[in-house]
Amino acid sequence: MRYAAFALAATLALSACSTTPVGRAPAFTPVDDTLEHRAMATPTFPEDLAPRGGTTEASLWSGGRSSLLGDRRAGQRGDILTVVIEIDEKAEMRNTSARSRSGSENMGINSLFGLPGQLPAGVELDPGVGFDSSSESEGTGSVRRNEKLELRVAATVVDVLNNGVLKIQGSQEVRVNFEIRELLVTGYVRPADITRQNEITYDKIASARISYGGRGQITDMQQPRYGQQIVDKVLPF
Structure with a gap:
């Protein structure tokens, strides 16, 4: 019974490592304590409603962001803009290398302590030592990639740098x-790269980090089990 209880506990511990709970759908990531939530929840400086030129706040053509002709692009902490991701890239590389080398060495001995006179007929000391070597190597490699991704996601301004x-x-x-x-x-x-539609393409994002994936039962089935991953790391061959 003790061994059975230990095996059951080990099985439950290993099953807890799985990203998908048994019999239930994977839970969403909480959004209450993210950088986006904190940026939108933090109050910003009040906007000056009085436009330039000496007009009053009752004017129909005020320069505020909420006016008809105001600039509503994201520009301060907590604002939201749309990121357009359209990746269609292709790369192909091929490399071939070949190398060969050959060499030979011969060394002869005409006489050594009078041995030629003492050797039987037909036996000579020349050549005394001979070496012959050759090597050849050839390698071929190729890389071919094709990626296509079209996505749109809403992003939040979490900070404004100096x-x-x-x-x-x-x-x-x-x-x-x-x-x-x-x-x-x-x-x-950059605020200047944001279009009038409050959108920005991925190629205008510096230090862009884009991740597209998933988690759930299908993802778990496509990944090697933890034991197999550990064995692959440990084995040297």
Whole structure:
């Protein structure tokens, strides 16, 4: 009974390492304590409603962001913008190398302590030592990649640097049955690169980090088990 209880406890401990709970769908990541939530919850400086030129606050053409012609692009902490990810890249590389080398060495001995006179007929000391070697190697390698990804995700301005550059971070999770699709994006953008539609493409994001994956039953089945991964790390061959 003791061994059975130990085996059951070990099985439960290993099953707890799985990302998908038994009989239940994977849970969403909490959003209450993220950088996006804190950025939107922190109050910013009040906006000056009085436009330039001496007009009053009752004017129909005020310069505020909430006016008809105001600039509503993201520009301060807590604002939201859309990140457009359209990756269509292809790379192909091929390399071939060949190398060969051959060499030979011969060394002769005409006489050694009078031995030629004492040797039987037909036996000579020349050549005394001979070496002959050759080596040849050939290698071929190729790399071929093709990636295509089209996504859109809402990101939040989590910080404004001293030079005006915006730090953004966005996440999106969609659950279908027992599988969650995750999309994460973070990086730095210039306010001038944000379009009038409050969008920015991924190629204008500095230090961009884009992650597209998932977790759930299908993802668990596609990954090697923990024991196999440990064995692959330990074995030298």
